[in-house]
Amino acid sequence: MKGFAMLSKGKAGWIEKDAPTCGPLDAIIRPTAVAPCSSDTSIINDLDLPNVILGHESLGIVEEVGELVTKFKPDDRVVVPC
Numbered sequence: 001m002k003g004f005a006m007l008s009k010g011k012a013g014w015i016e017k018d019a020p021t022c023g024p025l026d027a028i029i030r031p032t033a034v035a036p037c038s039s040d041t042s043i044i045n046d047l048d049l050p051n052v053i054l055g056h057e058s059l060g061i062v063e064e065v066g067e068l069v070t071k072f073k074p075d076d077r078v079v080v081p082c
């Protein structure tokens with residue numbers, strides 16, 4: 001799968017990533033919209049963290065939930081705040 005990440009200082013782009021696995025308290029969300037955050041721009045401009053995924057604030061659709069998750073289910077539309 002693809003992830004939008006820091007490539008090198010000052011540069012971002014798409015990289016190949018392994019698909020995430022869902023732990024007991026996790027939910028896997030398919031993002032439908034992602035908002036840039038000031039921490040994303042700080043990572044790109046000020047740090048040297050290649051392959052760090054950007055865009056942690058988003059809207060999306062739940063794909064999978066862990067066995068202990070009770071308040072969300074697949075196909076729920078969710079907001080993922082910072």
Ligand SMILES: [Zn+2]
Nearest residue numbers: 037039057082
């Ligand atoms: Zn943020």
